[in-house]
Every structure is written in C-alpha cells, then in structure tokens.
Amino acid sequence: MPQDAAGSEQIEQRITARYDLLSPAERLLADHLMRHYPVAGLFSMPHLAKEAGISTPTVLRLVQKLGFRGYPDFQSQLRHEVETRLESPLAKHERWTQGVPGSHILNRFADAVLANLTSTLGRIDHAEFDACADLLADPQRQLRVTGGRITHALADYLVRQLGIVRPGVAALPALSSAWPPALLDLRRGDVLIVFDIRRYESGVLQICELAADCGAEIVLFTDPWTSPVADLARFRFSAQIEVPSAWDSTVALLVLVETFLAAVQERNWPTTRDRMERLEVLYAQARLFRRGRGSRG
Amino acid sequence: MPQDAAGSEQIEQRITARYDLLSPAERLLADHLMRHYPVAGLFSMPHLAKEAGISTPTVLRLVQKLGFRGYPDFQSQLRHEVETRLESPLAKHERWTQGVPGSHILNRFADAVLANLTSTLGRIDHAEFDACADLLADPQRQLRVTGGRITHALADYLVRQLGIVRPGVAALPALSSAWPPALLDLRRGDVLIVFDIRRYESGVLQICELAADCGAEIVLFTDPWTSPVADLARFRFSAQIEVPSAWDSTVALLVLVETFLAAVQERNWPTTRDRMERLEVLYAQARLFRRGRGSRG
DNA sequence: CGAACTCTGAAAAAATATTGACAGAGCCTG
DNA sequence: CAGGCTCTGTCAATATTTTTTCAGAGTTCG
Known part of the structure; x- marks a missing residue:
C-alpha cells in the first residue's frame, strides 16, 4: 500500500521505509532519532547534529530525503505526532497505564508485566x-x-x-x-x-x-x-x-x-x-x- | 515544603501556582498553554504568541515569571517533560530506585528495561x-x-x-x-x-x-x-x-x-x-x- | 483631573537557527 | 592509479527567533 505522498505518514515509518537510501552519516542520525523518538527531533538542528555526532547539513539532507521541505517542516510534523500521542484522546501510553477492563490485550498485558517487574525487582x-x-x-x-x-x-x-x-x-x-x-x-x-x-x-x-x-x-x-x-x-x-x-x-x-x-x-x-x-x-x-x-x- | 528555586517543578504546576500573579495577557497565554499542554510550548515564540493572541514579549515575560532564564530554557524543560511522559508514564521508579539512580546494576538495568517496554508498547x-x-x-x-x-x-x-x-x-x-x-x-x-x-x-x-x-x-x-x-x-x-x-x-x-x-x-x-x-x-x-x-x- | 503606575505591543538589536555553496576525503571503476 | 562519483563537513548567506528598548494605552488614587 504505497503512500502517494508522505502526507500523514509517521516519521518513524518514513525512516524505516527509506533506510536503505540513507548514507552512513544519515543512518547515524536516523538511529539517534529512532532511539530517542520523538523528543530528539524537537531540538534545534545544531543540537540534534551534535547529539547524533554529525553536521547540520547532514540533518537537513536527511529530513529532505524523508520528504520534508526543510527542518521546520519536519519539526512541525513531529510536533503533530507528539500531540496525537500525548494530548488527544489521552493517547496510547495512557491507554495501557490505566487498566480499564475490556481494553486491548496489549494494554492489559503490559499492565500486568509492569506490575510484575516492579514488584519482582523491588x-x-x-x-x-x-x-x-x-x-x-x-x-x-x-x-x-x-x-x-x-x-x-x-x-x-x-x-x-x-x-x-x-x-x-x-x-x-x-x-x-x-x-x-x-x-x-x-x-x-x-x-x-x-x-x-x-x-x-x-x-x-x-x-x-x-x-x-x-x-x-x-x-x-x-x-x-x-x-x-x-x-x-x-x-x-x-x-x-x-x-x-x-x-x-x-x-x-x-x-x-x-x-x-x-x-x-x-x-x-x-x-x-x-x-x-x-x-x-x-x-x-x-x-x-x-x-x-x-x-x- | 517550599522550593527555593523552581528547579524541577512541572511547568503546569508552576503556572497554576503563580496564576494570580499574572497579568491579563499573560493569563491568555497561560490558558492556551494549559489547554494544549505540552505541545503548544514546543512551537517558536512568534507562533505561540499568535496562537494565544498576544505578543512575543508577553510570552517572554511569562516564562520569566515562571522562573526560566529565557524561552530556550523553558522549552528545554518542556521537552524533558514530554520525554518523561512518553518514555515512562510511570514515575514509579522511585519505588525501587531508592537512593542514587544508576547506583546498583539492578536499578540501572531495571530503569532501562522499563523505558524500553513503555517505549516499545506505546x-x-x-x-x-x-x-x-x-x-x-x-x-x-x-x-x-x-x-x-x-x-x-x-x-x-x-x-x-x-x-x-x-x-x-x-x-x-x-x-x-x-x-x-x-x-x-x-x-x-x-x-x-x-x-x-x-x-x-x-x-x-x-x-x-x-x-x-x-x-x-x-x-x-x-x-x-x-x-x-x-x-x-x-x-x-x-x-x-x-x-x-x-x-x-x-x-x-x-x-x-x-x-x-x-x-x-x-x-x-x-x-x-x-x-x-x-x-x-x-x-x-x-x-x-x-x-x-x-x-x- | 492629573500624576504615577502597570500593562502591552511595535520595532529594533542581538543571537541563533536554517539553508546553500563548495571543497576535501574516500571509494569504486576502468 | 587516475577520473568520476558520492558523501560529508566547513564556512558563508540568509532567515528566523529571541531579547531588549521604548512609547502609548489604560488604571488607580490622591
């Protein structure tokens, strides 16, 4: 199901989808972004470049390869993702932090596992x-x-x-x-x-x-x-x-x-x-x- | 338990704590921030000012009243909050991370595992x-x-x-x-x-x-x-x-x-x-x- | 009613971020 | 091993953001 445009695609997905088109330095950045997703991308370009160990033009080249017009465009999309994740219907993480009965198995299971872990390790x-x-x-x-x-x-x-x-x-x-x-x-x-x-x-x-x-x-x-x-x-x-x-x-x-x-x-x-x-x-x-x-x- | 400085306080809390010290225009902004918390604060100052219907100096005055040195300082704290919200919605770490975090391997490992889990499942x-x-x-x-x-x-x-x-x-x-x-x-x-x-x-x-x-x-x-x-x-x-x-x-x-x-x-x-x-x-x-x-x- | 005050935004100044141009480094290929 | 290629960082330009300055508007109070 190929997206015609990169429109509403998640940035994570864009990265994985185009990972093989990326150069080594760009992959360093992509890895950093994935590892600290999505907060890493909310920093300024120089800061992000420094964290990932590459230069600002490389940052720009990556976001352009991902289909964005520029870094502000990229950040805008990222903020949107953070918003839907955090803000909207008390998004995903909240879905499983509160064990509403009848919720998705992922939520119920994750609940139990987290409880087990804290109890075990404590x-x-x-x-x-x-x-x-x-x-x-x-x-x-x-x-x-x-x-x-x-x-x-x-x-x-x-x-x-x-x-x-x-x-x-x-x-x-x-x-x-x-x-x-x-x-x-x-x-x-x-x-x-x-x-x-x-x-x-x-x-x-x-x-x-x-x-x-x-x-x-x-x-x-x-x-x-x-x-x-x-x-x-x-x-x-x-x-x-x-x-x-x-x-x-x-x-x-x-x-x-x-x-x-x-x-x-x-x-x-x-x-x-x-x-x-x-x-x-x-x-x-x-x-x-x-x-x-x-x-x- | 009065905080001497506004150190690690949550921004939401800072706002509510000082709400009655704020001027009308500042309250407009504070309301906007609370209403679209925390993503609103991740935008640039002009954008935020426009959304809230006030001017950029007012934004700056508010964040300074909240105890930040400047807008970048404010955003830095906000990103940190976003991160902790997304990565580990359970601030329950303290329960078993008593003492210095990162001391015993059990704590460090458990920290990492919990972060991995929340991030993965989310x-x-x-x-x-x-x-x-x-x-x-x-x-x-x-x-x-x-x-x-x-x-x-x-x-x-x-x-x-x-x-x-x-x-x-x-x-x-x-x-x-x-x-x-x-x-x-x-x-x-x-x-x-x-x-x-x-x-x-x-x-x-x-x-x-x-x-x-x-x-x-x-x-x-x-x-x-x-x-x-x-x-x-x-x-x-x-x-x-x-x-x-x-x-x-x-x-x-x-x-x-x-x-x-x-x-x-x-x-x-x-x-x-x-x-x-x-x-x-x-x-x-x-x-x-x-x-x-x-x-x- | 006017002086002193606070609040606010326009506009300029400073700082910083973003983008583009370019050149050196490394690598394949002939 | 030279030529063409890609990749990547340095540096300069451009644009934007952040901060400061300042003056007008509104308010309070004697």
Whole structure:
C-alpha cells in the first residue's frame, strides 16, 4: 500500500521505509532519532547534529530525503505526532497505564508485566544479588543450567549468553537417563542454576537432589509460590509471573537473567572483552554476518 | 515544603501556582498553554504568541515569571517533560530506585528495561497487532519460526507455547542445508515468524527470501534499526533493546511474544482449552508432574 | 483631573537557527 | 592509479527567533 505522498505518514515509518537510501552519516542520525523518538527531533538542528555526532547539513539532507521541505517542516510534523500521542484522546501510553477492563490485550498485558517487574525487582536484596553474581562469575566453578517446560527457553538463553562471558557453562540434558553421565564431572563447589516455576516438574527436583549430593551449590529462579527446590538452594530469586493469559509470564525472570548476565560480565570485564573479541573474529571467519541493509554492492 | 528555586517543578504546576500573579495577557497565554499542554510550548515564540493572541514579549515575560532564564530554557524543560511522559508514564521508579539512580546494576538495568517496554508498547499500532494475531490464529496456515544467535531462545519459546495453542507450528532447522526440505511443504499463505535484531545474520535474510518466494507471509520482530528482512515482511514489530550491558535485551521482544500468545489463544479459546486439557491428560499419564512442596508422601 | 503606575505591543538589536555553496576525503571503476 | 562519483563537513548567506528598548494605552488614587 504505497503512500502517494508522505502526507500523514509517521516519521518513524518514513525512516524505516527509506533506510536503505540513507548514507552512513544519515543512518547515524536516523538511529539517534529512532532511539530517542520523538523528543530528539524537537531540538534545534545544531543540537540534534551534535547529539547524533554529525553536521547540520547532514540533518537537513536527511529530513529532505524523508520528504520534508526543510527542518521546520519536519519539526512541525513531529510536533503533530507528539500531540496525537500525548494530548488527544489521552493517547496510547495512557491507554495501557490505566487498566480499564475490556481494553486491548496489549494494554492489559503490559499492565500486568509492569506490575510484575516492579514488584519482582523491588523485592530483590542487593547484597544477595551481588553474592550470587560473585558465585556465577567465579571461573573456578563450572555452571550447569536446567529448566522446566516453560522455562526451558530461559535456561537455553542463559547458557548461550553466559557461555560467551566465561567458560564452563553448559545446559543439562533433557532426558533423565542422560543425567548421571552429565553429573559425573561435577565437582564440589560447582553451581547448578535451576528454573522452576509452577507445575513444578518432578525431574527438576530430582536432579537438584543429585547435584546437591555431589556438593554443588544451587541457584534457584522461581515464582512466589516457591518450588520444592528452595530447601536445597543456596540462592533463591522469586519473580512475579501472573498475566492475563492461560500461562504464566517469564518476563520478570528474563529481566533477572539479563541483569545477572550484565553483572557477571561487569565483574570480569577484561576476560569477557577478550572472549567477545575472539568470538567476533571467529564469526568473521565464518562469514556468518552481513551488514545492515545498506551494504550496497 | 517550599522550593527555593523552581528547579524541577512541572511547568503546569508552576503556572497554576503563580496564576494570580499574572497579568491579563499573560493569563491568555497561560490558558492556551494549559489547554494544549505540552505541545503548544514546543512551537517558536512568534507562533505561540499568535496562537494565544498576544505578543512575543508577553510570552517572554511569562516564562520569566515562571522562573526560566529565557524561552530556550523553558522549552528545554518542556521537552524533558514530554520525554518523561512518553518514555515512562510511570514515575514509579522511585519505588525501587531508592537512593542514587544508576547506583546498583539492578536499578540501572531495571530503569532501562522499563523505558524500553513503555517505549516499545506505546508505539504498537493496535490494528496492526490485531491483524497479525488474526493471521497467527488462522488454523489453515502453517507457522514456521526462526531466530538468530540471541533471539534463538525466543523463537524456541514461541514454538513451544504456540504449539500448545494450535497445530502446525514448528521451528526451522538451524543448519541451512536443512532448509530446503523444511520449506518443501510450505504452502502459499503459510507464515514465517522471524526474529532478527542487530548483528543481523545472513542466514536469516536468506531463508526469508526463500520463504517469500514460496508465497509465505513474513512476520518480523526486530529492533528500531530495522533488519533487512523488513522489506519482505507483511508485519513488522520493532522493540527497544538497549540496556547497560555488552548485549542487547530481549525483554521487550518477549513481552511482545507473550502478548501475541495471549491474543492467539483468546481468539480460538475453545480449541485452545480442548488442546490444553488433552495435554494435561497426557502429562498425567506420563506422571511427569509432582505436587508443590506440601505433598510429602 | 492629573500624576504615577502597570500593562502591552511595535520595532529594533542581538543571537541563533536554517539553508546553500563548495571543497576535501574516500571509494569504486576502468 | 587516475577520473568520476558520492558523501560529508566547513564556512558563508540568509532567515528566523529571541531579547531588549521604548512609547502609548489604560488604571488607580490622591
């Protein structure tokens, strides 16, 4: 559905639609605009140029490429967008900040997620978090990760990302018959990271008991109902998971996981950076990545 | 609690607080500003004066009475307010950001995640969301899902959960040599769901092109920089992903995914419920679950 | 009724923003 | 490696905005 004119198109859309026509400096600006949308564009041209790290003529060239006659024209449209977003029928953000029953699923869901997040994060003890991050950052300890039906993806994510930051990270196998060999080289002091939210699965408790017998430290991510694994765990973090859906939400857990990833990588930054650089080299050698969509031949 | 200076007060509050100190012409302007708050103040001084029916010096006198050094100073504060309104309508940060903001990694991370979420969700067009949910809920269409290095876990999660709601959902294989057979029974109108955030991987684009040639509809989840797949996609949802970490965050994407899951299951609830019940029976037969920790036996 | 006062906008002055012209830098291509 | 190309910033011009100055209009009060 091609717009004949750029008339009422959103600026965001104009940018994405023409992104491949943009030059490198223009993309710097476009990225900046998108990242701080829409307020960034309300500043004066010199200010905006400085923030984006480019020059004023480039700003002008971009807005002209986007179909505006000049910078004032661009700002005028932007103000209009801000207006409809903020001012008019108490626009979009307000639609989901107040949980009117019967509103759109996006609003209801976002409401629940935000409530879960604030509640989850507000309850975490900073000292406990730091102690756990220290544990996970200790290169002497091997890490093993496991999850249940819903949390499997989370466990997978943690393994992949943490495996970049440090060595000795692996997921436990899915089949219980494969557990004994996997526990074979678990040493005292190694760490088992467990995700276990309701519909606690029997297998998860079993493997925690096995690992505890081997002298492993257990880190548990769970829900407020607290899984049976809690008694075995050295560290325990519980997240709010209820949303308007037939299932529970893993968003708060993911935030925890990502925060731990950030904390661990911060704790041993030289090593992390070194590993990441080597990873980049390997990726480059494998020619796995291409450029963004601008790499015109 | 008297503010010594007008420091961080909201402009609306400043106006109401000093309203009775204002002259008639200034009140005209104040009324206009309040009536079209906050966008009115983003215009230039001549424009604003004309709209309010007064002259530019009066505008200047008002903003000075409000405690600003000049009109640019006033606009700067106003932009800041617009930003906080748009980015985080919940000023609830204080609840768990007690102390210096940006101190503990938990606070910094949570700040970023909340900003990402509000910004991401505020930008989603409800109609587009609904249309896409309709597409995903259509049992006639098969669904295939794929992701990149970071988003793989997300794709996996979507497959598992959506696979409970409806039949015909599968992940694409990881190895590109396995793609052609996987695409073999892709029919016109089937849907390919793609996660592609920066460090866009070449394989993702390739498989999208293949699928598009087969007549598949493409649904893209990406970042604000817009992946090259965007041109091929029927639906495109972009999420904010920046956090204080060496990596990007997939939290906002996960919220999108979970919201879609809720929307799809809602659209075909009888079928979903039926499938979930049968799943429960199967799980029970496999004796996979145990009770919560009260069931000491 | 007139002097002193405040309020207000016109107009000039200063500051700043926007736009255009141009040239150096980098890159493909022959 | 030279010529043509695009991209990008510096600088100058033009336009606009911001601020100041000032005088007329209206009001209050003795």
